[in-house]
Amino acid sequence: MLTRTHEAIPEIMYRIGDLADETGLPCYIVGGYVRDLIMQRPCTDIDIMVIGEPVPFAHALAEKLGGRNFVLFERFRTAQLELDDPKAGTFKLEIVGARKESYNPESRKPITSIGTLEDDLSRRDFTINALALRLNRKERGEVVDLFDGQRHIREKLLKTPLDPEQTFSDDPLRMMRAARFACQLDFQLDEATLTAMSTMSSRIQIVSRERVSHEFFKIMEARKPSIGLKILYSTGLLKEIIPELTVMAGIEQVDGLGHKDTLFHTFQVVDNLAEHSDKLWLRVSALFHDIAKPVTKRFHPGSGWTFHGHEAVGVKIVARIFRAMKWPLEPMEYVQKMVRLHHRPIPLSKEEITDSAVRRLMFDAGPDLDDLMTLCRADVTSKNPRKVQRIMKNFSNVEAKIAEVGEKDLLAKWRPPVSGTDIMELLNLPQGRTVGIIKSRMENAIIDGDIPYDRQAALDYIQQVYREMQEKGEA
Structure with a gap:
């Protein structure tokens, strides 16, 4: 025509x-x-x-x-x-x-x-x-x-020119492109195309991880990534490329108590975050923030479901995924930090906030504190508007407290006023465990407000700590 x-x-x-x-x-x-x-x-x-x-x-x-x-x-x-x-x-x-x-x-x-x-x-x-x-x-x-x-x-329809099974068999990467175009263009896939993707999903294994990742990142960068992510999940492609995500799906019931579907909650978190940030690795952090919930899930009679330690376990799973997908290692530490810290601001929003707790959050998050708070806000997916309003107000209180802490700019880019080398020279010590302990105690003292952020104050404190360690036979 x-x-x-x-x-x-x-x-x-x-x-x-x-x-x-x-x-x-x-x-x-x-x-x-x-x-x-x-x-x-x-x-x-x-x-x-x-x-x-x-x-x-x-x-x-x-x-x-x-x-x-x-x-x-x-x-x-x-x-x-x-x-x-x-x-x-x-x-x-x-x-x-x-x-x-x-x-x-x-x-x-x-x-x-x-x-x-x-x-x-x-x-x-x-x-x-x-x-x-x-x-x-x-x-x-x-x-x-x-x-x-x-x-x-x-x-607004995605359809293959020839038989879709033949099209996807010839080049399985086209299945990833189908999910990507659905995201980017807000198109629907016709039924035969979806069916063929489900039938041919395992064939994606012949495609290099680099090419698969290229299309996956395009999905993550779309205005509404969940469109493509749901297509990958429903067709079995997600299980083929990142199986750690698919085990998050479903709701398990014990004694009439269930937990929310973690996978679809996660998709919503990614969409929420995409409305406020186009940073690819922050979006990836949102996708992985609850990645360890399936392996840390426990049911306790009378109190229900818990996921204790899922942040720490998630850090290890993130490393495994990065290696399997052959993603660049440089942003991995950032994603791990977001996964490790994504629950930290929540207790602060529910209780009286101390300066030392805020300083520690700022120290641990460093220059990524704003990204962490953006992720925390995106993690609120309740359908109860009054509950959402209350949680968001609490987060605003945390942010206001952060602004009030006098050393905000200093701590956001925090570097200790005294380095490990300084400690070795001051105390005439070789590199080793003792220097690490002294340096850690000095950093904690500054964060907790016990001593000011000042080089001389830090040097005096270091000498005091070393004397105490010598008296106790620890140095």
Whole structure:
């Protein structure tokens, strides 16, 4: 089916089409840019497809249109470059030739050969991405839509061009992309696509953790991550990639007493947090904040369910997930800190708040204190508005107390006024356990307000502690 777009095509695209006419090549914009053009969404990454040899055409674009940052992938008949448009800015282009694909069942890497326009469009993941916009002068602006992609855009429906089981068997990563597009575009998956994802979910194991993680993070960065997370859970994909999350689902009843469904509570916490922060690793922290509840869950007759120590156990599970998913280790310490501390502000909100308790929270959270409080607020998922109002007021009291503590800015970026090296030099001690004990006691004395944040006061206190340790035979 052919229809014509009403949106303006950037001027540089006209020049690409004119050059294609000069070389006698049918030329199209394909994929996500066409979808986004129809949906009036911004996009600067463009796939240009020609029916013929793409590499000489890519060289001609670079030479005649001033292309920059040219990269050639000759084995794949593909090139990348950047072109500037006078009004629309810089576009990143990928120049490809129409191709058809076949797959080895043990790999998602396609065996490619030269194909037709129909071959190329039919191999794509979803109908909304199987659209081509003609650039040649004679038919410029016409959309080639062989699989009702424009109708599915209007219906906000995700559907595969071919049989979904075949589509997902060929490239299982497309199942992750289905959940991601549902999140990003607020689209529904058609029933056959969902069923196929459930049937084929175990096949995601042939995809590298890095590629799976890339799509997973896109879901976590969406406006409402729970859309994609629920799709991953309902199709079994979540169990395949992060099984520690799926065991959080369900409500166990003993003596008529149950606990809330931790997984769906967690999805709500992630959504709540996403309304206030776009920090990826804070959102991941929200996803993992109760990760250890299933393994720490205990039922006590008369008092009900407890999850004692789930924060400490959660820190270990987070490390295991990071290693299994091959995530960067640099943000792991931050996520572990959020998981370890996410319950700490709650007791403070329920009782008389002492300066020392606030100082200790500030010391432990450090520069991430604001993120921790954002997570704590997001963790309130009660459907009782009066209860929510009361809890939020208590958190506001905690935040007000934090503001009142005179050393807030100092403690938020707290560094002890005396280092371990200073202690060794002052007391003529080698590095070891004694220095660590003295340093820890000095830090606690400052946090508890026993001595001021002052270098001389800290040095005097260190000497006092060392004398006491010597008298007791501990040094």
